[in-house]
Amino acid sequence: MCESLCRIAKGKGCNVVRADARSLPYRDSSADAVISVAVIHHMSTEKRRMRAIEELMRVLSVGGRACITVWAMEQTHNNIVSEYLKMRGKKCHVQMNRRDSNGRLRVHEGQDFTQQDMLVPWQNADGQRFLRYYHLFVAGELEELCNQISTCEIEKSLYEEGNWIVILRKVSSSQNA
Known part of the structure; x- marks a missing residue:
């Protein structure tokens, strides 16, 4: 927590x-x-x-x-789009350094997840940016x-x-x- x-x-x-x-x-x-x-x-x-x-x-x-x-x-299920995707569609793009594959974790950009293990940009109330690990x-x-x-x-x-x-x-x- x-x-x-x-x-x-x-x-x-x-x-x-x-x-x-x-x-x-x-x-x-x-x-x-x-x-x-x-x-x-x-x-x-x-x-x-x-x-x-x-x-x-x-x-x-x-x-x-x-x-x-x-x-x-799966952020879309039974043709229903998740609130996360709706939110991502409205937010400005958060620019972070990203790495391409070669077995390395990708930084999530856009709306579709491209692999199960990702780093997802997150910004706190103070404006600090972090990459949080997610296994999807x-x-x-x-x-x-x-x-x-x-x-x-x-x-x-x-x-x-x-x-x-x-x-x-x-x-x-x-x-x-």
């Missing part, structure tokens, strides 16, 4: 902890519900993405539910990751506004179940 969102949540009386998603500072089976919104797509390897999902399952109690959202490679999930990819974890099952999977979303239910405490 970004620092400014932590401050906002704390100001509303929430107990806020900022931590590594792959090593959460909570006891096993200590939560009835967990959410991971726009987190896992910032992890650069499948192993890291898998570890973050396993960690969500670790802190979740049996029968508890998790909601995970990730950015979709294709249809079925998030489900494939979740299906490798024996402690959970997928209750629901859907696409909404340029994001893939899964709702998981923890079915056991043992990874070998």
Whole structure:
């Protein structure tokens, strides 16, 4: 969670902890519900993405539910354009140094994503520009990751506004179940 969102949540009386998603500072089976919104797509390897999902399952109690959202490679679905594409169409182009392929990450320009792993220009309120890493999930990819974890099952999977979303239910405490 970004620092400014932590401050906002704390100001509303929430107990806020900022931590590594792959090593959460909570006891096993200590939560009835967990959410991971726009987190896992910032992890650069499948192993890291898998570890973050396993960690969500670790802190979740049996029968508890998790909601995970990730950015979709497909920003148009069933002929409906995502809000991200609508926004990109209205914004001025952010000029950044970019590298072409040869196995290197590309900087996202325009509206269409050209590969699954991209650097996306982002500008904060002070006008500072950054490149943020995104792994763009294709249809079925998030489900494939979740299906490798024996402690959970997928209750629901859907696409909404340029994001893939899964709702998981923890079915056991043992990874070998």
